[in-house]
Amino acid sequence: MARYELVKRSVALITLTNPPVNALSSPVRHAIANSMERALSDPKVRAVVICGENGRFCGGADIREFAGPLRGPPLIPVLEAIEAGDKPVVAAIEGMALGGGFELALFCHYRIAQSKARLGLPEVTLGILPAAGGTQRLPRLIGIPAALEMITTGRHISAQEALKLGIVDQVTDQNACETALEFALKAVGKPLSPRRVSTLTTPCPPDLDALLEAATMQVKKKTPGVMAPLACIQAVRAAATMPYSKGMKQESELMATLFNSGQARALQYCFFAQRTAGKWTLPSGAQWNNSKPREIRSAAVIGLGTMGRGIVVSLARVGISVIAVESEKKLLENGRQMVIGMLERDAKRRGVSASLNLLKFTLSLQDLKDVDLVIEAVFEDMALKKRVFQELSKVCRPGTLLCTNTSGLDVDALAGVTDRPHLVAGMHFFSPAHVMKLLEVVCGPRSSSETIATAMSLGKKMGKVSVAVGNCPGFVGNRMLKPYLDQATFLLEEGATPEQIDKALEDFGFAMGVFRMSDLAGLDVGWRVRKESGLTGPDVDPKNPPRKRQGRRYCPIPDMVCEQGRFGQKTGRGWYKYDKPGDTNAKPDPLIQNLLETYRSRYGIQPRNISDQEIIERCLFVLANEGFRILEDGMAARPEDIDVIYLFGYAFPRHRGGPMFYASMVGLERVLERLEHYHQAHPDVPHLEPITMAYTGAQKALKSDKLDEAQALAKSCAGRPDFLPCDGLSICATHSHGKCFKLHWCCHLGWCHCKYVYQPMTNVAQLPSTPVPAAPSDCTDTIDLSISLTERFLRISPCFLPPPCPESPKYCNIAELFIDDYIVKRINGKMCYVQRPPIHTEAPSTPPQINPASLTPQKQHTEDKQTVEETVKGPKMGHCSSPSSSEDSGINALGGHYLESCEEESEDELSTDGHSSPGSLWDQDECTLLSPSKSIVEIIENIETTV
Ligand SMILES: CC/C=C/CC(=O)SCCNC(=O)CCNC(=O)[C@H](O)C(C)(C)COP(=O)(O)OP(=O)(O)OC[C@H]1O[C@@H](n2cnc3c(N)ncnc32)[C@H](O)[C@@H]1OP(=O)(O)O
Secondary structure, three states: OEEEEOOOOOOOEEOOOOOOOOEEEEEHHHHHHHHHHHHOOOOOEEEEEEEEHHOOOOOOHHHHHHHHOOOOOOOOHHHHHHHHHOOOEEEEOEEEEEEEHHHHHHHHEEEEEEEEEOOEEEHHOOOOOOOHHHHHHHHHHHHHHHHHHHHHOOOOEEEEHHHHHOOOOEEEOOOOOHHHHHHHHHHHOOOOOOHOHOOOOOOOOOHHHHHHHHHHHHHHHOOOOOOHHHHHHHHHHHHHHHHHHHHHHHHOOOOOOHOOOOOHHHHHHHHHHHHHHOOOEEEOOOOOOOOOOOOOOOOEEEEOOOHHHHHHHHHOOOOOOOEEEEOOOOHHHHHHHHHHHHHHHHHHHOOOOOOOHHHEEEHHHHHHOOOOEEOOOOOOHHHHHHHHHHHHHHHHOOOOOEEEEOOOOOHHHHHOOOOOOHHHHEEEEEEOOOOOOOOEEEEEEEEOHHHHHHHHHHHHHOOOOEEEEEEEOOHHHHHHHHHHHHHHHHHHHOOHHHHHHHHHHHHOOOOOOOOHHHHHHHHHHHHHHHHHHOOOOOOOOOOOOOOOOOOEEOHHHHHHHOOOOOOEEHEEEOOEEEEOOEEEEEEOHHHHHHHHHHHHHHHHOOOOOOOOHHHHHHHHHHHHHHHHHHHHHOOOHHHHHHHHHHHHOOOOOOOHHHHOHHHHHHOOHHHHHHOOOOOOHHOOHHHHOOOOOHHHHHHHHOOOOOHHHHHHHHHHHOOOOOOOOOOOOOOOOOHHHOOOOOOEEHHHOOOOOHHHHOOOOOOOOHOOOOOOOOOOOOHOOOOOOOOOOOHHHHHHHOOOOOOOOOOOHHHHOOOOOOOEEEEEEEOOOOEEEEOOOOOOOOOOOOOOOOOOOHHHHHHHHHHOOOOHHHOOOOOOOOOOOOOOHHHHHOHHHHHHHHHHHHHHHHHHHOOOOOOOOOOOEEEEEEEEOOOHHOOOOOOOOHOOOOO
């Protein structure tokens, strides 16, 4: 994990060897500690250089280790030995020095960076803070303002910027390690005290309070509700106001608060989910590591509407030559000017020259005969798209890949009109395509693995986060959006206002509520699609009940809003009013209030008070429920893929992890229960019905006395100021594991992880006493969740690990409370989180059911026995029959990312695509068990433990 060599006869070279990023895993920390000890005690060694193998210094702590108890030597003492030593230590930074890797460098006496290296403290993006002294050392080195900016944003800086700031001592174009070796020799004999960052005094600006206050306001605005940046500011304040050792203590305490928080879990989950999504897999067995992509040097884009223009820019700026095609001269010229303007602005921003020479504009498809790949981005009309694909089939050379940017139409139907269905796939960009990071790569049943590999790899080249999805109406993102939008309008009917719904969603963490976002995206697009699909307009049978379509509940309010010419921001009126067309400042409109009141009285609807909790539950649980249907249908391979789509395409708040992860945090039992509740109240809304499997599971579950007991305890806490009801918005240990008592009082165990947000903990001894059996009771007391949604979810999502060890065990004196696989046991005064031994019951436990419909018929006999994990690996190659959600494609639902980075280009007149798709760190000791019973010891060998 680290190589030790003596070079130049007197320099110890320590090379971190933990591919791919030389993360500071337990063996690496061990190896650094041992190597430093050796170097400091060897009289031949006069200086030390630390570098990383394969041109990468260090990517920081091993994030995977965060999910379990800390093993091996804690990092800080290892690093302190470096600084305290009497021999100069030089960090040779190549590639990257991030997080703990950067902190390692800050403990060295000197730092040399290779000119291409990047440095930073990205911990905040993982929901934590730089807790190996980063918050105390960086301000001492570079001052409060610069350190504050780096720490609260997690921004990576270049070697040159690091030199300017005074973080590194030298930047070299040569090999950093060679340079550092020379540098180290020259440093021998020079005094080390001034090089020890811990001894420096933080330069304290006179306006410290104002500065920190401004930073606080800024992060609250930019990342509302996110804890880590606020904790970072507190830690930096300590660097300015406290001696080093006290500051370190403060840093550690703040870290302890963050480390076990649900937000940290969510953000770390996002990190890995994003990387998992790139590892696509198809039912055929083809996957990312056994399929070779083609190299794409030239491409064509058909249609220069909003989407087409963004796609041209995305391709050209990564060096791919692009032929852009339009149907009319005026549209072509307009598109040309806009693309050039966009590319020029983009190049200026990046400090490079615009690659205009890669562009060609034409009116003729004949010009496309030699391109490697075509992306069609014409109007969202199947007949038109089919004509284009037929034509492409004739014109393009046989090997050209044909892709469509449809936001939800049947990709296989398009493949069917070509002479090369295996070379057809969907590439669904999100609007504006040059800004939004998400790309859904749609695998048709006949798409070859090479085609998918090429589309995925091209997405990566363009800097997109690409996710492979199956071919069903709306694919994954827009398919899920429909039930979400439906719930929002149903809530309006029932008594809510657009402002109230938006506020609840914004408080949850969305940058914009659903109605404000719809106003931004434009309401007319969805209206037109609804008219085309016969949901509204003259084609609707007058005898049809106004609030029903095909036997399902339908809300005509969005149509009524459009009938008044209210198309959103662009017309100055929509769900809100604006001072003028194009204005972005949304104000509540009494006319909308009147419209809603008139509507309700017309249909005899008695408006009721709707809580924020109901808004969140109905809008978001229905989203996750559809996600489960998508998994069941095989249209997404994993919950991570769905979450990544929502994070990058629909601005789902990252600190909530995505709709699927959020559901797991709330507790799937709870989600199921609430969905059942709402479905009973609204039986004509099929999307509220929990997916079949979950429903069946709940019906068969045995009610346990144990559960009642836990509920009784939880209930008895109701009303206490220090025990707040869980709104699902804050996370405790039970939630993180998806095991929540039905009554949902979070803090009854006294070790809820939400204490940062909620009230201080209360000693459990002060709880009203509820008798709890001392010994584990008979297994039959437990609830059988083996076929429940929870179980299924956990099986298909190995990434949803059990929570890290809960803190404050001293507060807990309850013997056994968890249900299902995990129980909390008190053993010799230690609280342990123990995996339950296998349950042997009379009734055979039903294995998680596999939807036979998700298997291709010829494979079913062999795949029947597979686990759920195996069967959901790849998107199913079929066209499923869910109702079309293409109508929602105009709404890039919640667009925080979009808003931040969108350029001011006017996206008004669309030539061809009316659809613009919317666009204590853990106490180091491990649990010591003195004399528990043997069976427990065996179980505990391989479990999570707490002190
Ligand atoms: C008390 C001390 C506390 C310290 C706190 C910390 O240090 S927290 C960690 C801070 N570091 C980071 O946040 C860096 C995270 N990593 C990255 O940003 C990028 O991975 C990279 C280092 C810039 C490299 O990017 P690149 O695009 O080249 O590769 P990938 O992102 O695809 O990563 C390759 C694989 O490596 C895994 N990985 C990367 N970093 C870590 C890490 N810190 N811990 C564990 N694993 C890491 C990544 O998941 C990829 O794995 P695959 O299995 O191949 O998907």
